Amino acid sequence: MSPPVYKRLDRDNCLFLFIDHQAGLIACARDFGADEFRNNVLGLVRLASYFKVPSILTTSFDTGVNGPIAKEITEQLPDAPLIRRPGEINAMDNPDFAALIKKSGKKQIVISGVLTEVCVAFPALTLIEQGYDVWVVTDASGTFAEHTREAAQKRMAQAGVQLLNWAAVGAELQRDWRRDIEGFGKIWEDHVPVYRCLLQSYNAVREQK
Structure with missing residues (x-):
């Protein structure tokens, strides 16, 4: 039996997805302290900017209770397209968002978002089904509680999603x-x-x- 293949992130073949980091939804993220979670998300955003990795931002129903995207993200990634989904819960159900991913030509997808078991897990599982390699950034994704996060992570890992924190993303892209x-x-x-x-x-x- 062959050993598992170690698939490393490649800065030339990856795409960052920042999904639903919105003011209203971030308020629901209770599995991290507010300052810690903000720091983790902004650390990941800094990596995307530093490595010049293409990124796509998306929001869900941002005219309603979910609220607008965190302005620190758009300020740090001013050239990243922002897809404002009118209602689709799974971002991959939005044709504009899905088309941008396909158009990028990247096969490695790095996902973070709020809420972990919904806004992160649904597109991650969809992308796995479509043949992409998917990494989920665990500490830049938030949800209601630790037990719901753990259940979502188990579901994704069983489907082949790789789980790592933002610092590990940076180290794997940096290499040296x-x-x-x-x-x-x-x-x-x-x-x-x-x-x-x-x-x-x-x-x-x-x-x-």
């Missing part, structure tokens, strides 16, 4: 610190507080040389 220590390190410094001390130590040693 030597590509750009300062640029990549700045993201970690800003969004992983405990890593700031390591970078301060690194910079201090470098300045002494």
Whole structure:
């Protein structure tokens, strides 16, 4: 029996989907603290911008209670198309959204969103069925409670979705610190507080040389 294939994210073949990070829905995300969740989402957004990975944004019924998309996302990704779905719960049921994914030509899809078991899981499962490789960013996706998150993650993993956090997405895309220590390190410094001390130590040693 052959061992499982390790499919690594490739910056030249991946597409980021930010699904329903909307003011009203984010208020329902209780499986993370509000500040922690915001930090995780913005860390992922920074990665998309830093690696120049194409991204697609989408909202669901943003004229209603779900509210508008978080402005920090559109500010950081000003060139990313925003598909405002009038009612489709599964983003893949929206023909404009689905068409953009197909048009991108990318086969690796990185998904984050709110709510995990609905807005993330439904399109993730649909994309798996269509033959894409799918990664779900667990800490940039939120929902009502930890137990609902765990159930959704199990459902997705059983279908072949890979689960990882935003920092792991960055590390897998970066591959080697030597590509750009300062640029990549700045993201970690800003969004992983405990890593700031390591970078301060690194910079201090470098300045002494």
